[in-house]
């Protein structure tokens with residue numbers, strides 16, 4: 479799978495470090511959420527519940543408003559980012575609106591003849607649709623930057639860097655979300671959800687990765703054993719106070735919702751590696767926005783002509799998911815969350 483820069487053992491250490499540093503932090507957030515909801519028993523469906531008196535976040539009304547707002551945010555980050563998405567808008571390569579019988583999901587793909595990217599998604603006025611368009615814009619910027627690579631193969635980039643481009647773009651846009659949220663309280667909530675999402679995503683990626691490692695090293699284990707193992711791993715990565723009683727079967731089968739397990743077997747760990755890269759990029763951006771953006775563009779324009787550690791280094795970040803780095807980055811994210819309180 480072209481993974482020359484890390485080993486299965488590194489992934490096992492990664493799982494353990496996440497269990498040690500990220501699961502307890504996420505547990506603290508869930509504990510607070512549980513108290514705010516005022517429930518004694520915290521059930522799986524409570525984990526995403528909106529508090530009484532709060533409305534779901536609705537950052538915009540129409541697709542046009544979404545595109546215009548994202549264009550403005552990109553312009554305020556870097557003119558080049560704006561030009562990429564604006565060319566796609568003019569070239570009509572944005573298929574964003576949800577409609578009957580449209581395939582689900584979201585993605586970005588490069589069209590080499592028109593030299594534009596194409597973004598597909600199913601927006602329905604939610605906060606995650608806003609971040610999806612920003613995310614896919616990050617992929618489009620990456621596509622455009624590597625299109626100058628002479629060797630076509632170098633335009634094809636592995637997820638460990640491609641997802642830094644996109645997840646990084648989400649985080650770089652965050653200080654401009656007032657474009658969509660006029661109410662300071664709503665803005666704060668949206669940012670907090672995003673940061674909480676970083677922890678949640680990394681934890682889920684570990685569950686899926688550990689499970690996939692187990693599947694491929696235990697090929698004789700069939701359906702029941704797989705389901706049981708999944709529930710066991712999911713419980714390892716979850717604080718005990720989320721009560722699944724009566725829904726044990728649902729928990730056992732939850733791995734089936736992850737399309738990567740079926741469509742791109744053994745992929746997924748890349749998202750957590752890239753998320754750590756994106757957090758480092760964001761930290762650099764907060765210290766020096768111009769320099770961080772410049773290095774982001776410099777690294778992405780190399781396509782896959784360099785190794786992952788070299789690409790990360792060019793971006794001014796480390797290709798590293800050791801225990802120390804995880805602790806340091808999570809302390810940083812945690813401080814940012816605390817500052818919102």
Ligand SMILES: [Zn+2]
Pocket residue numbers: 613617640641644
């Ligand atoms: Zn992506």
